[in-house]
Amino acid sequence: MIDAGLKSPVTRKSGVALWRQIADQMRQAIGTGVLGADGRLPPEIALSERFGVNRHTVRSAIAALVQEGVLRAEQGRGTFVESRKRLSYPISARTRFSTGLRDQTRDRRSTLLADMVEPASSRVAEALKLTAGADVIRLETLSEADGRPVSRATSWFEAQRFAGFAKAYAKTSSITASFKQFGIDDYFRHSTLVSARHADAADLADLKLSPGAIVLVAVAINVDPEGKPIQFAETRFAADRVELTVSTEA
Amino acid sequence: MIDAGLKSPVTRKSGVALWRQIADQMRQAIGTGVLGADGRLPPEIALSERFGVNRHTVRSAIAALVQEGVLRAEQGRGTFVESRKRLSYPISARTRFSTGLRDQTRDRRSTLLADMVEPASSRVAEALKLTAGADVIRLETLSEADGRPVSRATSWFEAQRFAGFAKAYAKTSSITASFKQFGIDDYFRHSTLVSARHADAADLADLKLSPGAIVLVAVAINVDPEGKPIQFAETRFAADRVELTVSTEA
DNA sequence: TTTAGTTGTATAGAGCAATAGACAAATATT
DNA sequence: AATATTTGTCTATTGCTCTATACAACTAAA
Numbered sequence: 001m002i003d004a005g006l007k008s009p010v011t012r013k014s015g016v017a018l019w020r021q022i023a024d025q026m027r028q029a030i031g032t033g034v035l036g037a038d039g040r041l042p043p044e045i046a047l048s049e050r051f052g053v054n055r056h057t058v059r060s061a062i063a064a065l066v067q068e069g070v071l072r073a074e075q076g077r078g079t080f081v082e083s084r085k086r087l088s089y090p091i092s093a094r095t096r097f098s099t100g101l102r103d104q105t106r107d108r109r110s111t112l113l114a115d116m117v118e119p120a121s122s123r124v125a126e127a128l129k130l131t132a133g134a135d136v137i138r139l140e141t142l143s144e145a146d147g148r149p150v151s152r153a154t155s156w157f158e159a160q161r162f163a164g165f166a167k168a169y170a171k172t173s174s175i176t177a178s179f180k181q182f183g184i185d186d187y188f189r190h191s192t193l194v195s196a197r198h199a200d201a202a203d204l205a206d207l208k209l210s211p212g213a214i215v216l217v218a219v220a221i222n223v224d225p226e227g228k229p230i231q232f233a234e235t236r237f238a239a240d241r242v243e244l245t246v247s248t249e250a
Numbered sequence: 251m252i253d254a255g256l257k258s259p260v261t262r263k264s265g266v267a268l269w270r271q272i273a274d275q276m277r278q279a280i281g282t283g284v285l286g287a288d289g290r291l292p293p294e295i296a297l298s299e300r301f302g303v304n305r306h307t308v309r310s311a312i313a314a315l316v317q318e319g320v321l322r323a324e325q326g327r328g329t330f331v332e333s334r335k336r337l338s339y340p341i342s343a344r345t346r347f348s349t350g351l352r353d354q355t356r357d358r359r360s361t362l363l364a365d366m367v368e369p370a371s372s373r374v375a376e377a378l379k380l381t382a383g384a385d386v387i388r389l390e391t392l393s394e395a396d397g398r399p400v401s402r403a404t405s406w407f408e409a410q411r412f413a414g415f416a417k418a419y420a421k422t423s424s425i426t427a428s429f430k431q432f433g434i435d436d437y438f439r440h441s442t443l444v445s446a447r448h449a450d451a452a453d454l455a456d457l458k459l460s461p462g463a464i465v466l467v468a469v470a471i472n473v474d475p476e477g478k479p480i481q482f483a484e485t486r487f488a489a490d491r492v493e494l495t496v497s498t499e500a
Numbered sequence: 501t502t503t504a505g506t507t508g509t510a511t512a513g514a515g516c517a518a519t520a521g522a523c524a525a526a527t528a529t530t
Numbered sequence: 531a532a533t534a535t536t537t538g539t540c541t542a543t544t545g546c547t548c549t550a551t552a553c554a555a556c557t558a559a560a
Contacts, residue, residue, distance in 0.1 A: 011451065013516075014461030015270030015314070017547060023265075024448050043506060054549050059507085064265070075507045076556030088443070091496055192496035193338070196446035196464045196489040198274050201261065211264030214446045214464055243445035246341055246496050263546080267517060293536060304519050309537085325537045326526030501560100508555070516547070525538070530531100 010051055019060035020212055022051050026061060027070055027240055031086045041071065041079040068210055087145060089237065090245045091218070093188050110173045114140040115166035117159050124156045127221050127232040135159035139166060142206060150242055152206040153235040162230075175231070184224050187231075193219040194244060199236075207238045214239035260301055269310035270462055272301050276311060277320055277490055281336045291321065291329040318460055337395060339487065340495045341468070343438050360423045363390040363456075365416035367409050374406045377471050377482035385409035389416060392456060399457040400492055403485040412480075425481070434474050437481075443469040444494060449486075457488045464489035 010021045029035035041047070044062070048055040062079055065071040073079045116138050125132040139155040155175070157165050161182070168178040179187060199213045207215070215236045222231040237244070260271045279285035291297070294312070298305040312329055315321040323329045366388050375382040389405040405425070407415050411432070418428040429437060449463045457465070465486045472481040487494070 011454070011461040012548095015267035015273070015517090016462045017265035017267075019547080020265030021448075025450075028447050045506085056550090057548060060547085062507095073507065074557085076505085076558080078506065078557095086445075190497075193493055194444055194466070194496060195336075195493035196466050197278050198271075198464065200275075204261070211261040212266045212462075214448065216444070216446050239446040243443055246442035246444060247440075262518095265547090269517080295536085306520090307518060310517085312537095323537065324527085326528080326535080328527095328536065503560070504558090506555100506557075509553085511552090512550085514547100514549080517545085519544080520542085521540105523538105523540085526536080528533100528535075530533070 010053065016212070017060075018051075018053055018057050019064065022047075022053070022058060022061035023064045023210075024212065025051075027065060027068075030070060030081055031240060036081040039081050041081065043078065064210060083148075086240070087150060087242045088245050089151075089242050090247060091189065091192050091220075092247045109144045111142045111144070112139065112166065112170050112173070113142055115169075120156070124232055128156065128158055128229045130158060137162060137165050139169060141169075148241065149207040149238065151235050151237045152203065153233055155231055155233040157231055179230070184230065187222050187224050190221040190223045190227075190229070192246075195219075196239065203236055207236070209238055209240075216242065216244060218244065260303065266462070267310075268301075268303055268307050269314065272297075272303070272308060272311035273314045273460075274462065275301075277315060277318075280320060280331055281490060286331040289331050291331065293328065314460060333398075336490070337400060337492045338495050339401075339492050340497060341439065341442050341444075341470075342497045358396075359394045361392045361394070362416065362420050362423070363392055365389050365419075370406070374482055378406065378408055378479045380408060387412060387415050389419060391419075398491065399488065401485050401487045402453065402456040403483055405481055405483040407481055429480070434480065437472050437474050440471040440473045440477075440479070442471075442496075445469075446489065453486055457486070459488055459490075466492065466494060468494065 010018050010025075012018065014021075026035060035041065041062075042050075044055050044058050048058045051058060062071055062073060066073055069082055071079055072082045117135055118138055119133045120128065120130050120136045122132050124130075124136055125134060128136065130136070137157045137159050139153075139157070141153045141155065142149060143151045143153070165178055165182070168181045169175065172178055172181075176187075179185075195217045196214055197217060199207070199209050199211075199215045203209060203215050204211060204213070207213075209215075216239045218235045218237065220231075220233050220235070221229050222233070224230050260268050260275075262268065264271075276285060285291065291312075292300075294305050294308050298308045301308060312321060312323060316323055319332055321329055322332045367385055368388055369383045370378065370380050370386045372382050374380075374386055375384060378386065380386070387407045387409050389403075389407070391403045391405065392399060393401045393403070415428055415432070418431045419425065422428055426437075429435075445467045446464055447467060449457070449459050449461075449465045453459060453465050454461060454463070457463075459465075466489045468485045468487065470481075470483050470485070471479050472483070474480050
């Protein structure tokens with residue numbers, strides 16, 4: 001057995017149910033290969049001893065992970081890991097969604113959920129270096145890999161310069177390809193701001209997360225070769241499924 | 251009043267108590283200035299209506315945030331914001347802790363919690379390009395800003411090349427200064443891997459977090475001017491107090 | 501076939517979480 | 531001084547969480 005006497009403490013009276021704490025820890029451990037590396041979970045009794053709780057509490061945690069599709073339980077045989085590895089999403093000067101995950105997934109897909117034209121908020125205007133209230137195009141997109149939602153992004157573009165961008169994106173499902181239709185053959189990631197928070201109701205629905213899950217939030221500005229901002233985007237990643245790689249080539 | 255009819259939904263039967271969900275949302279909203287931008291919180295009744303819960307549930311959430319030092323309640327007057335803004339921690343080719351936060355805080359401090367020499371795990375050996383089992387120095391450090399814990403790091407260095415590094419660090423409280431004593435006047439951030447997870451028991455204690463809190467985990471490799479790895483580090487940031495800025499200068 | 505090991509189901513009790521209503525205490529406003 | 535607003539305390543009730551115990555159902559191995 002691989003799992004030695006790892007004490008994995010849980011906190012009582014914290015406002016977070018023990019079964020959920022355990023589910024979160026197990027999901028994390030499975031994602032990093034610490035637990036169930038051989039595809040099989042230790043028996044419920046062993047887990048309950050490790051976490052210092054009743055067997056039924058562990059069962060609740062397992063039930064939640066089965067519901068999520070992380071585990072699969074078979075009566076009489078055991079509990080098995082259904083899906084494991086975490087995707088690594090690169091952030092660099094040349095960050096692009098599709099290319100970044102190319103080697104790690106069989107199937108990738110981006111969906112345009114909604115698009116609209118709206119006046120720029122001060123936050124958006126500042127990022128795109130526009131005057132506040134100027135028209136901007138907003139794109140709501142969802143990216144999936146191997147059938148599982150990976151990220152949910154909201155992007156803004158200058159409406160004047162990129163009129164019809166949504167149509168181009170709907171056709172190509174690619175930001176890079178869409179930019180090409182506007183004469184931008186190359187672009188660069190100027191800055192990225194990374195934070196983390198609990199998933200809100202919208203995140204839970206869009207990314208098919210379970211309550212209490214964590215999202216990594218990346219707020220980014222892309223610029224054209226002249227250094228002019230062309231895209232401002234806030235992307236929410238499911239922290240259980242993705243990690244961000246920042247390569248700072250000197 | 252600034253806070254309009256923002257619906258802020260909470261999820262029932264999720265294994266996370268409503269008061270904790272609300273506390274998390276409020277902490278987040280306060281950190282980004284969405285809530286209590288004028289330093290004052292809406293009355294409990296108004297909050298309970300916004301979140302769709304009983305007043306007592308909101309009171310539990312407020313009590314938790316008072317305990318954390320985020321809020322201060324005064325009978326008859328109202329509830330007030332005690333500390334607000336989030337630090338922005340830059341990640342670039344020249345990432346250094348002290349310089350990064352210089353402009354944002356009055357007081358910074360790094361503490362050496364522990365140091366030891368141990369054989370390199372496969373993970374550490376791979377990062378530092380050593381043979382597995384080679385001796386490495388491990389440093390456990392805590393960084394605080396304005397009296398509040400900001401990050402908790404575990405660093406590894408090649409023991410042969412950096413014998414006595416812990417002593418140097420204990421004296422200078424600075425990685426940069428310690429490297430100088432070993433003839434390294436400059437070094438670079440090679441790569442950074444960012445992920446997020448729930449804080450474990452150790453994080454809660456070290457960073458003085460409340461259960462259910464989130465930590466941003468940055469796993470980084472620093473290299474000397476020749477490109478040879480000199481430091482491998484895993485840093486845990488309190489996600490409520492810090493965000494990471496990735497500047498990708500082309 | 502028997503046995504051991506594992507997951508699934510059932511029941512009961514103790515403690516926490518959330519709701520509800522009422523009122524006290526302190527402050528600010530009229 | 532009187533009133534309204536706001537936080538603090540108390541009691542009671544309901545439902546969820548966790549524990550404990552027992553046994554059923556299924557699988558694999560002796």
